[in-house]
Amino acid sequence: MTDSVVRPPAYELKSILGLDLPAHVLALIDDTWRPAWLISRLHHADGWMGLIQYTDADGCEQTCRVPTSRLGPMPVS
Numbered sequence: 001m002t003d004s005v006v007r008p009p010a011y012e013l014k015s016i017l018g019l020d021l022p023a024h025v026l027a028l029i030d031d032t033w034r035p036a037w038l039i040s041r042l043h044h045a046d047g048w049m050g051l052i053q054y055t056d057a058d059g060c061e062q063t064c065r066v067p068t069s070r071l072g073p074m075p076v077s
Contacts, residue, residue: 013048013068015073016038016041016048016050016068016071017041017048019038021038021039021040021041022037022038022039023037023038024036024037024038024074025037025038025050025052025071025072025073025074026071026072026073026074027050027052027054027066027070027071027072028066028070028071028072029054029056029064029066029070030057033072034054034055034056035054035055035074036052036053036054036071037052037053037054038050038051038052038071039051039052039053039063041068042065047067047068048067048068049065049066049067049068050065050066050067050068050071051063051064051065052064052065052066052071
């Protein structure tokens with residue numbers, strides 16, 4: 001199985017900056033793609049970060065910052 005089959009396409013930075021907030025996204029957390037809400041975008045010296053909320057494996061709601069390279073679009077059903 002190739003990485004392109006497992007990994008959803010990441011957003012391009014332009015797409016992330018254009019999303020209305022909050023936005024429903026996929027976030028790569030602990031090597032697992034999880035549904036998440038993108039709450040805000042933050043610019044740091046190292047680039048853009050997203051502030052997200054997601055539900056962890058234990059069912060607890062978490063809030064954290066992740067690099068925008070770890071965000072992807074939700075699949076369209």
